[in-house]
Amino acid sequence: MSRAVKRAFKYRFYPTDSQAAELARTFGCVRKVYNLALVARTEAWTLRQERINYHTTLALLTAWKKTDELAFLNEVSSVPLQQALRHLQVAFTNFFARRARYPSFKSRKKSRRSAEYTTSAFRWRGGRLTLAKMTEPLDIVWSRPLPEGASPSTVTVSQDPAGRWFVSLLCDDVIEQVPASGMVGVDAGIDSLLTLSTGEKIVNPKYERRDRARLARAQRAVAKKEKGSANRAKARHTVARVYARITDRRRDHLHKLTTRLVRENQAIVIEDLAVRNMVKNHRLARAVSDAAWRQFRTLLEYKADWYGRDLVVVDRWFPSSKLCSACGALAQRMPLNVRSWTCRCGQTHDRDVNAARNILAEGLSVIACGGGVRPQRESSRTGRSSAKQENPRATKGILAL
Numbered sequence: 001m002s003r004a005v006k007r008a009f010k011y012r013f014y015p016t017d018s019q020a021a022e023l024a025r026t027f028g029c030v031r032k033v034y035n036l037a038l039v040a041r042t043e044a045w046t047l048r049q050e051r052i053n054y055h056t057t058l059a060l061l062t063a064w065k066k067t068d069e070l071a072f073l074n075e076v077s078s079v080p081l082q083q084a085l086r087h088l089q090v091a092f093t094n095f096f097a098r099r100a101r102y103p104s105f106k107s108r109k110k111s112r113r114s115a116e117y118t119t120s121a122f123r124w125r126g127g128r129l130t131l132a133k134m135t136e137p138l139d140i141v142w143s144r145p146l147p148e149g150a151s152p153s154t155v156t157v158s159q160d161p162a163g164r165w166f167v168s169l170l171c172d173d174v175i176e177q178v179p180a181s182g183m184v185g186v187d188a189g190i191d192s193l194l195t196l197s198t199g200e201k202i203v204n205p206k207y208e209r210r211d212r213a214r215l216a217r218a219q220r221a222v223a224k225k226e227k228g229s230a231n232r233a234k235a236r237h238t239v240a241r242v243y244a245r246i247t248d249r250r251r252d253h254l255h256k257l258t259t260r261l262v263r264e265n266q267a268i269v270i271e272d273l274a275v276r277n278m279v280k281n282h283r284l285a286r287a288v289s290d291a292a293w294r295q296f297r298t299l300l301e302y303k304a305d306w307y308g309r310d311l312v313v314v315d316r317w318f319p320s321s322k323l324c325s326a327c328g329a330l331a332q333r334m335p336l337n338v339r340s341w342t343c344r345c346g347q348t349h350d351r352d353v354n355a356a357r358n359i360l361a362e363g364l365s366v367i368a369c370g371g372g373v374r375p376q377r378e379s380s381r382t383g384r385s386s387a388k389q390e391n392p393r394a395t396k397g398i399l400a401l
Contacts, residue, residue, distance in 0.1 A: 001176075002174045005175055006153075007147075007172075007173040008170050010169075011140050011169070012140075012166055013138045013139055013165050013167050015165055016139075018134075026157075027114070028108075029072070029080070029081060032073070033064075033081045035105050035106055036060075036064065037061075038088060040057065041088070058082065061085065076133060077121050077133050079121035079132065080115035080117060083115075113158060113159045114156055116154060117156070118153070119153060122155050124151055124152055129167065131157070138167060146169065147174070150173070151171065152169035152170055153170050155167060155168070156170075161240035162243070175307060178263065180264055180309070183266065183268075184267070185356045186268065187353075187355040188291065188296070189204070189352055190284070193205070195352035197356040204291060208246050208250075208289075208290040218239040221235045222236055258299040262300070262303045267363070267367065268300065268310070269312045269314060269362070270313055270314070270359070271313070271314050275288065314359050320359050321351055321358075324343040324345065324347060325347075326347040326349075327343060334351070339351050
């Protein structure tokens with residue numbers, strides 16, 4: 001069996017000077033239109049209690065182009081500007097559905113530099129991509145082939161803080177549904193990035209710690225340069241390159257891990273970790289961020305959907321570490337420095353392996369009862385401690401030691 005999906009293929013490319021200048025202008029215009037539309041929608045609601053939709057902002061864009069102050073918007077392709085308005089519409093839709101915060105303004109220094117082109121704004125012929133307002137195709141490094149006969153429906157061009165240029169091609173792809181019979185519970189940690197219910201421990205590479213000395217040197221060099229100078233800009237570029245190296249290696253490692261888990265197992269059970277609360281603990285924030293648990297879950301979710309796997313998320317208050325996987329007894333206390341413990345039934349547990357086994361058992365019970373993925377509890381967003389706790393309802397009926 002196979003399944004058709006929309007898949008983005010990202011490549012690095014090297015623009016000419018004219019192409020880089022054109023893309024830089026496009027990025028600036030996209031940011032300007034997005035911010036203007038956000039101001040218009042905010043003022044309309046604040047002053048007149050009126051909701052402005054995408055079509056209204058599209059009419060505003062046409063009017064802005066006719067003014068002398070914003071006439072420069074006509075110099076770039078109109079499609080990326082229209083796509084920016086669509087992205088703003090999605091942001092407001094998520095806000096009103098309480099899935100996200102109120103949309104914020106795009107910053108020239110901090111926001112992602114990107115522009116999205118649809119089929120009317122680029123030409124794809126013979127494996128060569130030419131964007132609107134450009135006469136030459138992009139010099140793309142084809143690090144991997146596109147699916148046979150694929151034609152991109154959307155092209156996104158971006159530039160990262162390290163100055164590297166990337167193009168992402170959204171194409172139709174076919175995912176082969178390979179059968180798998182395994183079931184695994186996954187406990188995330190810091191010393192061991194992942195501990196599986198099979199007893200296997202995956203070492204945490206700690207890429208940020210490996211490059212911490214190099215990063216510190218680069219940041220000290222920035223601090224010594226005069227603000228606004230060309231040397232300071234070069235030093236900041238060096239810092240961005242160090243961060244890019246850390247990010248690339250971490251992402252590559254997580255991609256390999258999640259692909260392996262999805263291909264080998266039909267059911268995967270993980271914990272619903274409150275990463276946002278955990279990073280508030282200043283002793284653990286750096287290590288938690290380096291582990292990238294949120295990114296791991298995001299990759300695992302879409303890959304499980306592609307391959308037709310069952311991904312179960314166990315409630316964050318489930319006492320996986322305190323519960324004996326052999327007899328079901330619950331320990332009263334389990335400090336973080338306790339890495340192994342012995343239950344009164346005589347069973348000695350490795351803390352992480354025991355937690356992974358309990359997570360798997362809880363996830364299988366959810367599947368058997370038809371519960372699917374558990375919703376996030378409201379209490380997890382009410383400011384409780386970032387340390388792992390058990391909910392009284394989650395431990396009701398469990399024998400305590």
